[in-house]
Ligand SMILES: Cc1cc2nc3c(=O)[nH]c(=O)nc-3n(C[C@H](O)[C@H](O)[C@H](O)COP(=O)(O)OP(=O)(O)OC[C@H]3O[C@@H](n4cnc5c(N)ncnc54)[C@H](O)[C@@H]3O)c2cc1C
């Protein structure tokens with residue numbers, strides 16, 4: 001049986017960061033990277049730009065074969081983990097072969113969650129998570145005249161914008177009361193909605209598709225209120241679910257809820273097994289509860305920590321907890337959100353909105369410490385804001401100035417506190 | 420060996436917030452004078468002091484790891500984090516990744532922008548009217564030298580934070596394998612140059628003369644090599660005790676005979692290897708184990724050394740050697756320049772290089788402060804950097820104008836902690852006097 005000291009499963013952000021971290025501390029230990037994807041490593045986050053055609057599919061790769069050679073990584077693409085046999089430290093692959101590991105990292109990310117709508121399995125639809133999904137969608141939007149996007153999260157909104165720009169008439173159907181729920185607040189969502197409707201998209205929030213059936217051009221959708229829509233292109237973007245089927249079959253001992261439960265060093269409850277990124281459920285920054293924080297920056301952070309822990313790097317600092325971070329570009333405007341949108345008891349919310357410039361800022365404080373900050377068309381350094389939150393910096397002396405100009409005041413604080 | 424890189428350094432003490440650097444950057448990068456679009460951002464105020472938000476060209480950069488489009492890469496040749504406009508998708512994730520505001524949105528273009536050091540000639544640096552910005556280019560030395568053979572064994576046994584290992588390794592790399600090395604008793608053999616258990620600590624012939632006869636023995640060795648027709652550099656690395664006290668007569672004799680020797684003195688101002696006794700190079704007022712602080716005797720409290728240091732390099736100038744220079748490891752480019760000249764001069768006659776070497780253990784300062792102490796010595800004129808050869812006379816190689824008060828140097832270490840105001844003014848007075856003296860020499864020799 002093939003043997004390896006480190007087995008890293010996945011080839012995206014969390015996995016690649018773990019490889020870097022392992023190699024920084026252990027230059028020699030045998031390291032195998034296993035991924036079900038057949039392409040070189042790429043980020044799901046770049047895929048909307050492959051769909052739009054802005055990024056050529058062959059220029060998005062994060063690493064090349066040379067990288068794996070230079071770092072002495074056995075890189076196996078196109079082979080998926082089928083079952084984890086943690087009790088005997090082996091991984092069973094899709095082709096039935098097994099690899100024995102000393103330490104394994106599960107960085108298998110997430111896949112689109114497909115809602116259980118009757119008839120969905122009868123029609124053809126798109127999703128967007130892999131490069132193959134993106135190339136298919138890229139070809140399809142050029143043909144589309146009537147497109148429907150299910151789900152107004154960032155994935156759906158990105159695709160909808162692409163479709164609008166490609167000249168299709170686009171309808172976005174979202175169950176929640178507002179767009180980009182969970183990322184941006186109602187005011188910001190309205191600004192986003194207006195940009196879309198100004199550009200001709202139709203937005204149906206608070207509605208639900210109850211039935212689908214094949215039609216002449218593609219699919220016929222029936223909404224809760226009885227109206228119907230016809231689509232020659234249907235994109236399902238109603239959220240994601242972690243890839244962890246390989247646990248169900250055998251490794252039942254690895255605790256998982258919504259994701260694979262991990263400690264502050266990304267270790268699971270089972271010896272020699274770590275998990276990081278979109279498939280992991282780790283401590284949140286704002287409470288001890290374990291949360292899903294399926295964003296790119298957190299995947300890199302968790303991957304780094306897992307790799308250091310696996311290699312026994314003494315420089316390891318434990319995970320401070322996930323802080324939501326999102327950036328979103330829409331029709332030439334940008335929105336940034338850093339931190340929690342929840343206002344705790346005794347919390348304070350400050351907003352300012354300038355109609356003419358379209359600049360919107362919202363900040364949430366508790367005891368003069370920043371909990372979250374959101375801006376539309378208002379640029380501030382997200383990385384600096386994140387440090388202010390993580391370090392719980394007392395802002396009482398500068399709060400007014402900070403709200404007027406978070407960019408400058410954030411930099412001043414940075415240069416004093418953690419330069 | 421890892422590569423080292425040039426870098427933009429900022430001295431907040433010199434910055435008055437004028438913003439000329441930002442204007443220069445905006446002009447060259449955006450064609451406007453809009454400071455908000457500059458890649459270098461000065462923040463802060465007169466009262467709080469000014470600080471910098473600028474890409475630090477991190478070695479393990481977070482912005483690169485969070486970029487989904489492979490638009491950012493660490494360029495291991497230049498050290499710069501390159502941004503590829505053709506790959507960037509304007510997602511702004513890098514600005515969320517960087518904790519230092521080193522990459523930010525340029526509202527004028529709608530893309531992110533960051534410092535690229537203007538391909539090695541940063542426009543901001545010369546634009547600063549107060550010398551608060553400098554472009555440090557010492558890296559070229561480390562990159563060049565890093566490729567040469569290290570002629571010392573790994574793992575020398577120096578005190579933590581000592582700069583002598585740096586000096587030894589650099590010097591031997593520079594002089595190269597065709598060298599015979601003499602290391603009289605002192606820190607250099609103490610660190611392992613003469614080796615242990617019958618093996619040497621160097622990859623070249625090394626010997627351990629007496630304190631008293633180093634220059635004489637080395638002169639003989641050199642002459643023998645010459646006699647058999649081999650071109651070998653004869654190098655001594657000696658301490659200040661070995662050179663200025665008991666070793667002085669043989670040193671002076673060899674200089675007078677103009678022997679073809681490169682004699683390097685590592686001046687840590689005392690016999691540090693044997694327990695920190697005073698030498699004739701120990702400065703006035705300094706604590707050593709033989710110039711202690713305490714009650715004293717006969718009603719006279721003891722307050723450190725009561726005599727001034729001997730100025731050995733100036734004495735060597737008066738031998739009219741082929742080459743004499745003072746140097747400091749805080750000024751490596753200067754040191755290298757002088758080492759090259761000294762090597763050349765030693766082919767013609769006697770070359771003498773005097774390197775000031777702060778001693779973490781004997782001078783009592785934290786082990787991470789060696790370069791800072793060495794720099795402060797020069798910035799206060801406690802130590803002056805100059806060189807001499809018979810043809811061009813004596814020249815300063817580092818400006819001695821506008822020095823900091825000597826207290827800036829004294830307070831950096833424990834051996835001067837006890838000084839009375841009188842003692843401090845004595846030392847300040849000596850610094851002024853020494854400067855006048857060297858200036859006079861510089862004048863006379865030219
Ligand atoms: C369209 C889109 C836009 C996004 N935009 C943003 C954004 O703007 N900002 C943001 O922060 N985040 C965004 N995200 C989310 C972000 O991409 C993810 O958080 C991040 O990619 C998670 O990285 P990961 O390494 O945990 O997992 P993934 O990127 O999901 O990678 C998982 C890897 O595991 C492999 N794998 C899966 N199952 C197996 C198996 N059984 N065996 C072997 N290999 C397996 C996959 O092939 C893949 O290589 C976006 C995601 C999408 C889809």
Ligand code: SF4
Nearest residue numbers: 486507508510511513
């Ligand atoms: S803005 Fe450009 S450089 Fe920055 S993370 Fe996004 S794609 Fe990369």
